[in-house]
Amino acid sequence: MSAISVRNVWVEYGEQIVLEQIRLDIESGAFVSIVGPSGCGKTTFLKLLLGQERPTRGELLLDGAPLPDEPGADRGVVFQRYSVFPHLTVLGNVLLGPELQASPLLARLFGAKRRAQREAATQLLDAVGLGESLHKYPAQLSGGMQQRLALAQALITRPKVLLLDEPFGALDPGIRAEIHEVLKKLWKETGITIVMVTHDLREAFTLGTRVVVFDRDARRKRDAERLRYGAVITQNIEVHKRRDKNAVLSSAGRDDPTPPQAPRQDDLAPVLS
Amino acid sequence: MRRLMNVTPNRGGRWLLALLPFALIAMLYAMASAQRLAVNAEDKVLPSLSSMVQTLHRTALEEDRRTGERIFWADTKVSLKRLGQGLAISIAIALVLGLAIGLLPMMSATFSPLMAVISMVPPMAILPILFIAFGLDELSKVMLIIIGVAPCLIRDLALKVSQLPKEQLVKAQTLGASTWQVMLRVALPQAMPRLIESTRLMLGPAFLFLISAEAISADAGLGYRIFLVRRYLSMDLILPYVAWITLLAYVADTLLVQCSRRLFPWAHEVRA
Ligand SMILES: Nc1ncnc2c1ncn2[C@@H]1O[C@H](COP(=O)(O)OP(=O)(O)OP(=O)(O)O)[C@@H](O)[C@H]1O
Numbered sequence: 001m002s003a004i005s006v007r008n009v010w011v012e013y014g015e016q017i018v019l020e021q022i023r024l025d026i027e028s029g030a031f032v033s034i035v036g037p038s039g040c041g042k043t044t045f046l047k048l049l050l051g052q053e054r055p056t057r058g059e060l061l062l063d064g065a066p067l068p069d070e071p072g073a074d075r076g077v078v079f080q081r082y083s084v085f086p087h088l089t090v091l092g093n094v095l096l097g098p099e100l101q102a103s104p105l106l107a108r109l110f111g112a113k114r115r116a117q118r119e120a121a122t123q124l125l126d127a128v129g130l131g132e133s134l135h136k137y138p139a140q141l142s143g144g145m146q147q148r149l150a151l152a153q154a155l156i157t158r159p160k161v162l163l164l165d166e167p168f169g170a171l172d173p174g175i176r177a178e179i180h181e182v183l184k185k186l187w188k189e190t191g192i193t194i195v196m197v198t199h200d201l202r203e204a205f206t207l208g209t210r211v212v213v214f215d216r217d218a219r220r221k222r223d224a225e226r227l228r229y230g231a232v233i234t235q236n237i238e239v240h241k242r243r244d245k246n247a248v249l250s251s252a253g254r255d256d257p258t259p260p261q262a263p264r265q266d267d268l269a270p271v272l273s
Numbered sequence: 274m275r276r277l278m279n280v281t282p283n284r285g286g287r288w289l290l291a292l293l294p295f296a297l298i299a300m301l302y303a304m305a306s307a308q309r310l311a312v313n314a315e316d317k318v319l320p321s322l323s324s325m326v327q328t329l330h331r332t333a334l335e336e337d338r339r340t341g342e343r344i345f346w347a348d349t350k351v352s353l354k355r356l357g358q359g360l361a362i363s364i365a366i367a368l369v370l371g372l373a374i375g376l377l378p379m380m381s382a383t384f385s386p387l388m389a390v391i392s393m394v395p396p397m398a399i400l401p402i403l404f405i406a407f408g409l410d411e412l413s414k415v416m417l418i419i420i421g422v423a424p425c426l427i428r429d430l431a432l433k434v435s436q437l438p439k440e441q442l443v444k445a446q447t448l449g450a451s452t453w454q455v456m457l458r459v460a461l462p463q464a465m466p467r468l469i470e471s472t473r474l475m476l477g478p479a480f481l482f483l484i485s486a487e488a489i490s491a492d493a494g495l496g497y498r499i500f501l502v503r504r505y506l507s508m509d510l511i512l513p514y515v516a517w518i519t520l521l522a523y524v525a526d527t528l529l530v531q532c533s534r535r536l537f538p539w540a541h542e543v544r545a
């Protein structure tokens with residue numbers, strides 16, 4: 001339920017420019033997929049949205065106000081790894097968010113309040129297919145189960161924005177399709193804004209309402225120049241409107257705010273190989 | 274024939290192999306002792322097993338004529354109390370400072386260098402200072418244990434906390450956690466198994482400091498007794514005392530392991 005606006009953002013690490021001239025408007029309730037070659041700054045971009053890193057130039061707005069410069073409860077996240085807490089059971093992991101928010105001092109709930117939250121957590125865990133594993137520790141779960149747990153954990157506090165960094169990278173296609181269904185359903189029910197980084201183009205297009213491609217300018221790919229130019233948004237494709245499930249790729253490139261030097265092509269293959 | 278590196282003993286064999294060196298040592302001792310006693314029946318350096326049992330019986334079961342106490346148990350009680358106090362206070366300090374230094378960059382900037390320096394101070398060298406500052410009774414002995422043990426525990430704990438994946442800390446913040454809550458629900462529980470582990474490693478040094486302090490100034494305690502009877506070459510008392518101290522340390526170590534397994538099952542091979 002939140003719009004994000006990225007205004008001419010640059011990120012530099014010392015000499016190296018990682019991102020430059022990033023301009024992007026994400027409407028409330030959108031599902032944005034971010035794709036691009038390895039090392040082009042996708043994770044860095046997510047860290048900006050998370051408040052974990054700050055842009056060296058430009059600004060980010062969340063619902064019109066400057067984005068807070070530290071992580072907060074309005075932006076949930078699922079990392080590729082280390083997203084769940086190894087010392088808590090499945091149920092404990094999902095209960096943690098509500099406990100943190102309801103009990104500032106002890107960060108624990110007791111009695112009726114705990115039962116109510118437990119109820120909600122169990123329901124959500126059922127929804128992601130973990131209803132049978134409530135009392136297992138993450139180390140006892142498979143990779144796919146851990147990612148589903150991470151999803152439930154992030155969603156139970158109802159963040160405005162959900163950030164996903166290659167959340168399903170390590171999963172086999174079967175489980176992946178399963179989680180896609182879960183994610184789609186939860187997204188539609190809650191109406192949150194999702195930004196997902198992925199290497200899987202199919203995933204990007206089947207889930208996203210918008211696909212954004214990050215890449216360095218193809219003409220500057222020689223090694224010596226690499227460091228002095230950051231990645232830009234080379235494609236910004238509206239896949240379909242949020243409620244309009246059957247729209248096709250025909251709208252590709254229509255509202256493309258790409259900087260002029262970027263190659264204007266609809267063929268993604270060379271960029272992403 | 275399998276390679277030697279792939280040959281593992283079974284359960285019974287494991288026990289047997291573990292007991293073998295102990296039995297060997299006991300046998301060697303008995304032989305050497307018998308030999309010396311045969312030459313000189315008054316020899317005190319390697320007392321026979323029976324004379325040690327006799328001494329132990331006298332100190333553990335009979336009341337001392339002068340004090341009316343069973344000195345073996347009185348010594349044990351006094352020493353364990355000192356050790357327990359020293360370790361408990363060290364652990365409490367380590368929890369507070371270790372977590373704070375590991376998690377808060379401001380605390381780390383302030384205290385990390387200090388801790389690095391303090392943990393290099395040889396505790397025995399400042400024992401005289403402790404005696405002067407805290408007097409000759411209990412406090413100075415407990416202080417020696419704290420000064421010897423706490424800095425290592427603090428550094429180890431801070432290291433462990435600072436090695437928590439950044440992702441976990443960010444994740445907790447996105448769930449709405451404050452600094453205090455991250456400390457309480459994320460850092461503390463994950464630091465506890467490590468704290469127990471490093472406490473186990475510090476048991477040896479803790480006993481070392483305890484016995485040193487008791488040897489120099491005390492009127493009871495295991496270390497005190499050993500150094501007292503040294504004057505009379507009473508190996509028949511010293512050897513059982515040493516064995517007893519070793520056993521105490523071993524039991525404490527085992528208890529800590531069990532404690533950790535019970536309380537923090539996730540830290541011990543939970544993989545199904
Ligand atoms: N803390 C840092 N200090 C210096 N350089 C960094 C830092 N973090 C990232 N970089 C650089 O920024 C660039 C982008 O990194 P990033 O992790 O965002 O890539 P990515 O697009 O997520 O790659 P992948 O698809 O492999 O995950 C890399 O070249 C990396 O070397």
Ligand SMILES: [Mg+2]
Nearest residue numbers: 042043044165
């Ligand atoms: Mg990445």
